[in-house]
Amino acid sequence: MKEQIIEKFNLGKTLTYDELSYFFNGYLSNDITDEEMTIVLKDICANGLSEQEIFDLVDIFIKSGDTLHFDFPTIDKHSTGGVGDKTTLVVLSILASCGVKIVKMSGRALGYTGGTIDKLESIGVNVNLTYEEVLKQVNDIGMVITSQTKNLCPMDKKVYALRDVTGTTNSLALIAISVMSKKIAGGADNILIDVKVGRGALVRTAKEAKKLADLMISIGKKYNKKVVCMLTRMDNPLGNNIGNSIEILEVLDVLKDKVRNNLYYLSYEMASVMLSIYTGMKIRDARNVVIEAIESGKAYDKFIEFVNYQGGKLEIRLERPIEIYAKESGFIKSIDAKELGSLSMELGAGRSLANKNIDYNAGIILEKNVCDFVSRGETLCMLYGKNSVDINRAFKSFKIQKNRPYMKSIVIKTIK
Ligand code: URA
Helix, strand or coil, X not given: CHHHHHHHHHCCCCXXXXXXXXXXXXXXXXXXXXXXXXXXXXXHHHHCCCHHHHHHHHHHHHCCXXXXXXXXXXXXXXXXXXXXXXXXXXXXXXXXXXXXXXEEEECCCECCEXXXXXXXXXXXXXXXXXXXXXXXXXXXXXXXXXXXXXXXXXXXXXXXXXXXXXXXXXXXXXXXXXXXXXXXHCCCCEEEEEEEECCCCCECCHHHHHHHHHHHHHHHHHCCCEEEEEEEEXXXXXXXXXXXXXXXXXXXXXXXXXXXXXXXXXXXXXHHHHHHHHHCCCHHHHHHHHHHHHHCCHHHXXXXXXHHHCCCCCCCCCCCCEEEECXXXXXXXXXXXXXXXXXXXXXXXXXXXXXXXXXXXXXEEECCCCCCEECCCCEEXXXXXXXXXCHXXXXXXXXXXXXXXXXXXXXXXXXX
């Protein structure tokens, strides 16, 4: 049977539920090898899948493990992966400080994109909570961030790890199946998906991102879930800090209302949209509530409460960095997110292999961001970490021009 299934994928023919289930469940039970699954994943990248096959695979992925249920209305968020993306920590603190109950299961860094779980572990937060601990905490303080439990969508875990090393991450069908099966199995009623678009993202164009968003919204409808997709730019890093504990420092700055950069604006807009979905209030009113939560310090206090509750300590001491200076004066036109993401990983902040250790204090702080003016000899960015890297890569990531560039809004479009 498996040869016929592989052949059907190769010819781009439509497969039945039973055929898909046989093959993917066979992979989970090691009856289908990595090599066989890789052939199929490459065919899916080349030929796509029909809508029915996508729906069937979502169902098969969900049924590969446990499904969670909560007895209160839930809202969750997910990002398709970016560089410097610490919005989860800012947005959840804002929402919980506004009375929203929110449980988020997050992942680790792999490749050049970061993971919330590593960022939290860098300050000693316990991210291995039991279901009972999650319920107690969400009732006590309104927010929980924990590692995805072992048996939640194990099929996605296995297939995603293979996609990561076989160049099969950027199929829209596979992304939609991976994201939606996890979110539905995780018990969310309302789901906000941040679809990253651009040089530093899996999806390169807004047109493709719109297709992905439409697909995820239609999967959500099948399961009676409200899905909202925000298409957001990921050409330049999000915010100024890339790393783990280094990113926590920026979360504190945004929640203290000390910086108004693209991270601040994305977090503000995302929290407003989520609050509006959750409560049914108008988006204009939700924006006012979010601003008040930041300006009053309520959201900052909630983040501190959360860190303390999960056993973390905000004592971050960075070593002396290497400074990268501008060789010419001008305005920063762009900063290559993908290049700085992989440089940060090489400095020690990420993993090249799934089981590698992380240097929690490694990473990059941008002293200048897009549209800023820099004079020759001024610091562009600072590199932290014990590993030696080619510092020219940092320097070359910055494109400088004479005229002030036009500042594009971080949110391209919100699709409901
Ligand atoms: N995020 C996921 O969870 N899965 C993908 O396939 C891509 C991004």
